[in-house]
Amino acid sequence: MSAILEVKDLKKYFKVPSGLLHAVDDVSFSIERGHTLGVVGESGCGKSTLGRLLLRLIEPDAGQIRFDGQEITALDDKAMHALRQKMQMIFQDPFSSLDPRMSVRDTIAEPLKIYGLAKSKEEIEKRVEAMMDTVGLSKRFINSYPHEMDGGRRQRIGIARALILDPSFIVCDEPVSALDVSIQAQILNLMQDLKREKGLTYLFITHDMSVVKHISDTICVMYLGKIVETSSTRALFRDPTHPYTQALLSAIPIPDIHVKRERILLRGELSSPIDPQPGCRFAPRCNHATERCSREDPLLREIEPGHYVACHLCDGVQ
Numbered sequence: 001m002s003a004i005l006e007v008k009d010l011k012k013y014f015k016v017p018s019g020l021l022h023a024v025d026d027v028s029f030s031i032e033r034g035h036t037l038g039v040v041g042e043s044g045c046g047k048s049t050l051g052r053l054l055l056r057l058i059e060p061d062a063g064q065i066r067f068d069g070q071e072i073t074a075l076d077d078k079a080m081h082a083l084r085q086k087m088q089m090i091f092q093d094p095f096s097s098l099d100p101r102m103s104v105r106d107t108i109a110e111p112l113k114i115y116g117l118a119k120s121k122e123e124i125e126k127r128v129e130a131m132m133d134t135v136g137l138s139k140r141f142i143n144s145y146p147h148e149m150d151g152g153r154r155q156r157i158g159i160a161r162a163l164i165l166d167p168s169f170i171v172c173d174e175p176v177s178a179l180d181v182s183i184q185a186q187i188l189n190l191m192q193d194l195k196r197e198k199g200l201t202y203l204f205i206t207h208d209m210s211v212v213k214h215i216s217d218t219i220c221v222m223y224l225g226k227i228v229e230t231s232s233t234r235a236l237f238r239d240p241t242h243p244y245t246q247a248l249l250s251a252i253p254i255p256d257i258h259v260k261r262e263r264i265l266l267r268g269e270l271s272s273p274i275d276p277q278p279g280c281r282f283a284p285r286c287n288h289a290t291e292r293c294s295r296e297d298p299l300l301r302e303i304e305p306g307h308y309v310a311c312h313l314c315d316g317v318q
């Protein structure tokens with residue numbers, strides 16, 4: 001299996017009045033073709049910025065993004081526009097990401113028109129109807145507008161709009177977090193089915209560990225712009241190693257009253273990502289922090305094949 005996406009030392013800092021906000025800070029990872037990489041962390045950890053950087057909806061300050069073997073950070077607007085047929089995005093809030101003045105037909109057809117991928121009105125109509133069928137939207141909604149539909153159906157429109165160009169890679173930015181739990185399951189199952197049928201690769205951004213467990217083959221845990229742990233989903237849930245990952249996992253509800261798990265409470269709030277101090281960014285909230293942690297930034301190290309952790313506890317020197 002080969003990597004469809006390889007990211008190396010990616011950085012994005014934003015200038016804000018009080019300094020430089022380190023949104024994404026030296027992030028490296030790859031995604032195998034046909035896999036789902038879950039990116040998880042609290043709001044403000046940089047995961048949504050990361051998703052937008054990959055599609056160059058915002059420009060990176062440094063680093064490389066290689067998609068399908070091609071380095072894309074230096075591509076001009078025209079080349080990037082062409083490439084976005086293959087790299088699409090599904091947004092968190094289906095309501096605000098849809099144009100309220102456009103019907104379902106027009107919304108799904110718009111990318112076909114922009115890319116000139118249909119020869120006639122009839123072909124557009126056929127492809128829109130086929131796509132509605134693929135995402136489980138009844139054709140009776142073809143003339144409806146977003147405000148006439150519920151959240152689940154609106155997200156199906158968002159998925160249809162992303163899929164109509166036949167992409168191979170999709171960034172899914174919290175695609176179910178605005179939906180009711182029962183609808184979440186339907187949309188996640190739809191996305192899994194589509195991945196299998198079309199051989200899609202997903203980068204799936206979420207703050208919800210249950211969702212990320214359900215959908216991902218591998219997981220990156222982010223904290224204040226950095227990846228602090230990454231491994232296969234199975235290894236991460238079997239042996240969470242970074243204290244932050246352990247705290248996130250301890251907060252997942254267990255649907256069995258006989259199983260007890262102690263919840264690890266994190267002290268304080270996420271620290272500021274503006275001009276972060278040297279040392280481990282998690283130190284102010286970590287129950288295991290030592291003097292070294294506040295002075296030295298831990299590197300991401302491989303603790304077993306494919307399982308990487310950025311924590312001084314893992315290098316045997318304290």
Ligand code: SF4
Nearest residue numbers: 280283286293311312
């Ligand atoms: Fe905690 Fe230190 Fe590990 Fe950071 S490096 S997670 S502060 S033990």
